[in-house]
Amino acid sequence: MTGQGALLVCIPDPIHRRMETTAVAEGLEGIVVTRTRTSLVDGAKGRLVIAGQDVESLARTTGFEAAIGALWGGEAPTAQLAEGRQRAFALLPDLGRALSEPDAMAALRGAVAQLPEAFAEQPGWIVGALGVFAAAHARARAGQAAIAPNPKNTHSADVLAMIGANSDAAHARALDAYLVTVMDHGLNASTFTARVVASTGSDLVSAIAGAIGALKGPLHGGAPGPVLDMLDAIGAPDRAEAWLTGEVVAKRRIMGMGHRIYRVRDPRAAVLEAATLELEQSGVRTDRLALARAVEHAAHDILSAKYPDRNLCANVEFYTAVLLDALGIPRSEFSAMFAVGRVAGWCAHFAEQRKEGRLIRPESLYVGPMPE
Numbered sequence: 536m537t538g539q540g541a542l543l544v545c546i547p548d549p550i551h552r553r554m555e556t557t558a559v560a561e562g563l564e565g566i567v568v569t570r571t572r573t574s575l576v577d578g579a580k581g582r583l584v585i586a587g588q589d590v591e592s593l594a595r596t597t598g599f600e601a602a603i604g605a606l607w608g609g610e611a612p613t614a615q616l617a618e619g620r621q622r623a624f625a626l627l628p629d630l631g632r633a634l635s636e637p638d639a640m641a642a643l644r645g646a647v648a649q650l651p652e653a654f655a656e657q658p659g660w661i662v663g664a665l666g667v668f669a670a671a672h673a674r675a676r677a678g679q680a681a682i683a684p685n686p687k688n689t690h691s692a693d694v695l696a697m698i699g700a701n702s703d704a705a706h707a708r709a710l711d712a713y714l715v716t717v718m719d720h721g722l723n724a725s726t727f728t729a730r731v732v733a734s735t736g737s738d739l740v741s742a743i744a745g746a747i748g749a750l751k752g753p754l755h756g757g758a759p760g761p762v763l764d765m766l767d768a769i770g771a772p773d774r775a776e777a778w779l780t781g782e783v784v785a786k787r788r789i790m791g792m793g794h795r796i797y798r799v800r801d802p803r804a805a806v807l808e809a810a811t812l813e814l815e816q817s818g819v820r821t822d823r824l825a826l827a828r829a830v831e832h833a834a835h836d837i838l839s840a841k842y843p844d845r846n847l848c849a850n851v852e853f854y855t856a857v858l859l860d861a862l863g864i865p866r867s868e869f870s871a872m873f874a875v876g877r878v879a880g881w882c883a884h885f886a887e888q889r890k891e892g893r894l895i896r897p898e899s900l901y902v903g904p905m906p907e
């Protein structure tokens with residue numbers, strides 16, 4: 536029943552013993568539940584506006600901290616992010632158990648849930664903390680000790696340095712482009728979760744922990760790792776068509792293709808493809824860019840032949856995989872990196888909801904038995 540939008544359900548009304556019709560909006564598709572100044576997603580035109588700017592220009596011209604300032608309606612919270620990183624690093628000895636979870640999102644969820652109350656008043660600290668937790672988890676998985684943050688670094692440079700990856704200007708710039716690109720995207724499932732928690736009057740740490748739980752689901756933030764697995768399995772451009780045809784015949788979904796909202800290519804795919812190309816042009820070897828482009832084109836052709844009315848194109852996660860891999864971020868941490876960027880949007884929505892929103896409390900249609 537999912538994917539149908541508002542659905543008219545006919546059920547016998549157990550109380551009145553007659554047929555009633557009730558509109559059930561499965562998945563809330565097409566239901567507008569709030570106003571926001573954060574971002575606009577135009578699925579038909581393939582346009583994403585964040586904080587009043589097209590994502591293409593925002594990601595090209597603005598670092599993560601400055602973009603957060605624009606999204607939150609103030610100055611770039613550079614010092615707050617740096618303080619959050621320092622404070623979160625100091626907490627790591629108490630978070631060993633949470634961060635030893637094999638799954639990066641489970642680790643992030645556990646670590647965030649244990650943040651002290653003071654973080655609930657400081658969104659900048661929480662954004663800083665997520666970078667530390669993601670990096671510490673990557674290090675722990677590799678059996679390595681966490682690396683301390685450096686307050687002189689930008690957030691992107693520091694996250695790369697704390698992972699132990701190359702954090703020079705070109706790499707930091709590319710990670711900035713990624714974090715800015717994914718920082719907000721309308722009322723997606725994790726953002727909605729954050730707003731629901733905010734609407735109850737609960738605190739920011741609880742909202743972020745809940746949002747991480749929603750993002751952990753494979754239908755939301757889980758595709759970039761599998762995209763890389765797919766590129767590895769294909770191996771060379773001339774094998775793409777046969778491999779992808781096999782997947783479609785076997786009724787398996789091609790990862791990184793298609794989107795619930797976009798009916799054209801996800802604009803974020805182009806931004807991340809360009810960021811990867813820029814990294815390549817700065818002299819960094821990005822093994823998979825040419826292969827990814829060939830696979831994208833073959834996948835688009837095959838899916839267009841099968842679903843001529845749908846125009847299934849690359850989504851944000853397709854080139855996320857290629858870019859984060861080129862940056863030396865382990866694929867097990869890709870979803871956590873998504874959270875490192877999206878947390879800025881969650882905080883913005885939390886503040887909006889607390890300022891202007893009502894308790895979010897939809898209704899359900901009871902279809903169970905009634906007492907005799």
Ligand code: COA
Nearest residue numbers: 538758787788789790791792793794795842845850851852
């Ligand atoms: N590979 C193969 N077939 C796909 C597909 C894909 N990536 N995406 C959609 N389809 C198929 C669907 O199975 C459906 O076929 P059916 O009518 O035979 O069941 C048809 O195309 C239309 O699907 P649609 O309604 O447009 O998709 P959706 O809104 O239900 O799903 C996604 C959107 C993102 C969940 C879906 O495209 C998908 O699973 N993509 C791969 C995973 C991914 O990249 N996720 C990250 C999203 S940012």
